[in-house]
Amino acid sequence: MNDQLEHLRNRRSSLSMTLAEPGPDEAQLRDMMTIAARVPDHGKLAPWRFEVWTPAFRQRVHGELQTMLDSSDLPDVEKLRKGIEKLLHAPTVVAIISTATNHPKIPLWEQHLSAGAACMNMLHAANAHGFEAQWLTAWYVYDTRASAKLGLNNGEQIAAIVHIGSSDVAKQERDRPNLDDILTVREA
Template sequence: MTATLDLLTTRRSVPPLLLDGPGPDRAQLETILTVASRVPDHGKLAPWRFIVIADAARERVGDIIATTFAADNPDARPERLAQERGRLMHAPLTVAVVSRTGPHVKIPEWEQLLSVGAATMNLVVAANASGFATSWLTEWYAYDRRVLDALGLAPSEKLAGFVHIGRAREVPSDRPRPSLSEIVTYL
């Protein structure tokens, strides 16, 4: 089996709580983001963009998340607010993948969404191939317009997810995967 197939058949998400530093340096990150953008893209629309959240930005975004949560949950306990504030503090770096799909005369939005998903998966695989562990997550704040506005998303943009990148303290055991007989039809 080639190294690429080995990576693809064994890759595993690692929860952010199990991620530590160091994360990718600038050159590694630029390689990862370059690979992420090399996906099928009918019409060359690049219907995605990336927001890198590292260093002090993790705390700033954590404050945005906690403040938004507190506004909706005024009786939230301090421990819960601390949990919300710390959402992006486990991995040394998080990349928010922004979907900027929209109506196009020739390219259906569905195809644009598939391209965004492919870019996100390429980001994950490129980080894994570079020796990092990842976790692609969407939590409540990925859908909250106040958080999206604070992150600089346009009203027409959505978040495909947060990709947390770091070094695994431990790798969880694999989860059950569907058997091919459940997901493949031969005609």
């Protein structure tokens, strides 16, 4: 238990651009997704699904998004191109897709939170298997024309694009919130 507490206290993502081979093998990746699915899920809806984006798929989408940017009038095109480049860095990429739908008892908000929990579990599972990981999104998951290229079903949203691999680059700590600034104790 102490190792788990130490991991949780010091957890930090590695930057996707630093991730290299080796990535997880098929059995490790399946185990990571099995662990990622063990989250609170009111109503047992499983309001998320996983997609493994192979290098060939990522290369195709990368090219299609580049072509889209070439003919677009979007602002900051060069910055948007950098977001596309991140698709190609890590040896393994898993998209976690929220499949939340209207339900008579379980609000969309709870379903989205469950998808977010699956994303976080995916990071923990990757680390537990000895890999580094980063949870990212990018402009193209919010742009309807671009996200259509990813083959999402109607109403689905990408909750995370989790990049997984190995890295020997030291992780830099960042400022974290002071607990006293975000804690309220309510009394009677």
